Amino acid sequence: QKEVEQNSGPLSVPEGAIASLNCTYSDRGSQSFFWYRQYSGKSPELIMFIYSNGDKEDGRFTAQLNKASQYVSLLIRDSQPSDSATYLCAPGPSGGSYIPTFGRGTSLIVHP
Amino acid sequence: NAGVTQTPKFQVLKTGQSMTLQCAQDMNHNSMYWYRQDPGMGLRLIYYSASEGTTDKGEVPNGYNVSRLNKREFSLRLESAAPSQTSVYFCASSSQGNYGYTFGSGTRLTVV
Numbered sequence: 001q002k003e004v005e006q007n008s009g010p011l012s013v014p015e016g017a018i019a020s021l022n023c024t025y026s027d028r029g030s031q032s033f034f035w036y037r038q039y040s041g042k043s044p045e046l047i048m049f050i051y052s053n054g055d056k057e058d059g060r061f062t063a064q065l066n067k068a069s070q071y072v073s074l075l076i077r078d079s080q081p082s083d084s085a086t087y088l089c090a091p092g093p094s095g096g097s098y099i100p101t102f103g104r105g106t107s108l109i110v111h112p
Numbered sequence: 113n114a115g116v117t118q119t120p121k122f123q124v125l126k127t128g129q130s131m132t133l134q135c136a137q138d139m140n141h142n143s144m145y146w147y148r149q150d151p152g153m154g155l156r157l158i159y160y161s162a163s164e165g166t167t168d169k170g171e172v173p174n175g176y177n178v179s180r181l182n183k184r185e186f187s188l189r190l191e192s193a194a195p196s197q198t199s200v201y202f203c204a205s206s207s208q209g210n211y212g213y214t215f216g217s218g219t220r221l222t223v224v
Contacts, residue, residue, distance in 0.1 A: 008152070034212045043202055043215035044155070088155070092212075099170065100145065100206075100213065104154035 003027070004089055006103035013110055019076040021106050023089035026070070032092030033072045035063060038105065039085045048074060051092065079110040114139055118203050118216035125193040125223045133188040133219050135203030143206045144186035145170075145213070146178060148199040155202070161186055193223045 003026040013019045023033070032051035036044035050056045050063040050072065062075040076083055086105040116137045125131055137144065145160040157170030161180040175197060177189045186205075190197060200220050204213040 036212075043218050044213075045215070046212040049212060099157065099160065101157070102155040104152070 004091060004101060004103040006087075006089060006106045008104055008106060010107040010109050013079050013108070015079060015081060015110055015112050017079050017110075019079045019083065019108055019110065021074040021076075021087050021089075021108065022071060023073065023103050024071045025091060027091065028067075028070065030091040033063070033065060034090045034092055035061075035072075035074045036088040036090065036102075037085045038088060044088055044102075049092070076108075079108075081110050081112055084108055084110050116203055116205055116214050116216035118201075118219055120219060121217065122220050123222070125190075125221065127194060127223060129193050130189065130191050131193065132190075133201055133203070133221075134185070135187065135216055136185045137203075137205040137214070138184065139205060139207070139214065140183070141205035141207045141214075142183070144180065145204045145206075146176075146186070146188045147202045147204065148172065148197075149202060149218075150199050158188065158201075193221075195223045197221065198223045 005024045035048040037047045038044040048063040050065045053067050056063045060077045064073045086107045088102050088105040090102045119134045142163045146158040147155045149155050156172050158176050159170055159178040161167045164183045167178050179187045200218050202218050203216040206213045
């Protein structure tokens, strides 16, 4: 089973700052990762997918994957109070039977 | 609207009672999953169905049974509810490949 570790937080940042969320993983075979956002009392929603080393940008969000160091990160630029949520990372399929495993998530609080 | 529909949204059971949580998706996804989410524990996989006609145990299957009724529907049954099964239950579905998961809105279950 693929293990992923996340700091539970909470991570508190001021509005307008860059929020940096990190996830480390144990399976060197993991080729891709998903980032999900979960608002309190709601279900997770997919916000980013990255499958190669380097950066992937989508609006204010940038996902970074470093396979050599086995970590994946999510940067949120110009953080807004509406970004306050728990962020979950999960490895994507890497061949064979795929059993999705999620990190426990990092709670992000963006204060005005 | 396309997506994953879970019923019921809320349920209170007495210890020893049984119930079935229903899940249906209309996205023609092959794979479906049942997770439970508890504070501090993240999302834990109970059972999954990689394709119609197959089901497999996840991380925490004890006390649960599942049925993949057809490609659209995947139900979760608690035969004899216990207070330890108090949780939020999420159903999710995915297609093959790196497309992530779509989650239902969840069922908040309390066992007293």
